[in-house]
Every structure is written in C-alpha cells, then in structure tokens.
Amino acid sequence: MAKLINGKEISQQIKDELKEKVSALKAQGKNICLAVIQVGNDPASSVYVGNKKKACAYIGIESRAFELPEETTEEELLSIIKDLNEDDGVHGILVQLPVPKHINEEKIINAISPKKDVDGFHPESVGSLCIGRPGFVSCTPAGIIQLLKRSEIDIEGKHCVVIGRSNIVGKPMALLMLRENATVTICHSRTKNLKEICKEADILIVAIGKPKMIDASYVKDGATVIDVGIHRDANNKLCGDVDFASVEPVAGAITPVPGGVGPMTIAMLMNNCVEAAEREE
Ligand SMILES: Nc1nc(=O)c2c([nH]1)NC[C@@H]1CN(c3ccc(C(=O)N[C@@H](CCC(=O)O)C(=O)O)cc3)C=[N+]21
C-alpha cells in the first residue's frame, strides 16, 4: 500500500502561505496582478484558465483576463504582450498553451519579458535554471519538487528517472532533480529497455502523455511515482499516464490524478506571481 501524495492538500497549504504574503504586500501598498491570455475556447484550456483565476481570487492577486477569439492574429497577440510588458501594474503574463496553429508558439514565448515570465517558458528563464541563476521555473516541475519535499521524500543521492523530454516538463524536471542532488536519467519515446530503466528508479516521474501506460511492471518495490499526465479514460473519468490501480500496491508513494500534480502547477504559478512582484524593487 503506497502513501498517497495529496497534491490538493499540499497546494492548499502553499496557497494559504501565499495569501498571507500577499496581504502583507498589500499592507505596504503593493497589489499583484497576473494577465491571463487565452486564445480560442478549447474546453480543457478553459478549465485550467478558470482554475488559475480562482486561485488568484483566493490569494488576493488581481487577474486580468484576455479571452481572445480563435482568429486572433499573431501580430495582435504580440501587440497585447508588448503592452503588458510595458505596464507597471502587471507582474506576470501567462499565455495559455496550446495557441491556435496559425500563431507561432515560440515567437509568443520569446515575446514575454523574462521579468514577467511566470510560466518559466522563456529561453532566458530556462537558461537560468540550467546554469543555476535566479529566474522563473516552469510550474509543473517546481510543483513536483514541492510535493516531494513536503511529503518528506528524500531526493539527494536517489536515482530519479524522468520519462518525457518536453521543454516545459521533462527537461526542467531533470534539471531541478539534478539541483537537488539526485542521479537523473531521462527516458523518451526512443529509449530502449524503458521498463528495465524505470525499474531502477527510486523516484519515477512520468510525463509521456499516454493514458495509463505505466503499470506495476515498470515500478521498483517501494518507489515514489509521480504522474504528470492528465487524460479522460473510456468512461470520461480523469486519469494519468500511470495505471494507478496497478502501481499503487507496489509503490512506496504515489500521486493521484486528479488531485496530484495538477493543483501544484497552479500553486506554483501563484508563487511565481508573488515572486515577480517581490523582485520588482
Ligand atoms: N501557458 C501555460 N501554462 C500552463 O501552466 C499550462 C498551459 N499553458 N497549458 C496546459 C497545461 C496544463 N496545466 C494544468 C493546470 C492545472 C491542472 C489542474 O488543475 N488539474 C486538476 C484537475 C482539473 C480538471 O478537472 O480537469 C487536477 O489534476 O486535480 C491541470 C493542468 C497547465 N498548463
């Protein structure tokens, strides 16, 4: 029986800590503002964006919402970002991904000022993480570090296997685990012997994007398993990349979906907004 790593509870803790910080900042006359931009109305994006706005309201951060039509041009979006970069009243800028196909995602990410890059997606933010300088860290990997630390799971010296090498999750995750002195292996779609490598992990972080792909046969007895995936199964129920029912009996600790990594992503976004405002001086 694995210990359940409760992301909902831990994210609530973090939001309560931030709420106190924000009221202290307010008492000094400082109001924090996050600009949230959604282009089009993909239903999953609307859920996530809605959760972000709710978290802002709870903590006391102002959210300035931009709900732009699907047909918005790249130039229009870039022009809004430019205005927000120059607006001293705005501390963080978030463009919900994915953007429609006619808009170049990379151009959008590059346009956001690194000072306001609360997603941590800008090349300067990623570079800073890589060389150990201060900068914003991508929210999902940062949230996973908090999950581990606040669940008192040791990282130092452990073998951490990350499955997935995306710029927003896999790569920054590996860098963060390295910073915490883990021994890190990154696996991906071309990895040979995936199962054998996963079986050696003390901490297995799964971000492959395939529903319930990782079952008990990939997991060492007592390992910690972190599930980054989020999908809907045949019964329209949320599930992750990990087959929870299969893995839970062998793992030492495991995150559920929902209520695991997802809420932590939002808590860390809030954390980055507060940091952006604090760093301003
Ligand atoms: N610029 C940008 N920044 C992001 O951080 C970003 C993004 N684009 N695009 C999409 C991904 C995905 N993401 C999630 C946020 C919250 C939950 C979340 O709250 N999950 C809940 C369940 C939500 C539900 O009911 O569907 C949970 O796991 O318990 C999930 C996924 C942020 N992302």
Ligand SMILES: [Mg+2]
């Ligand atoms: Mg994020």
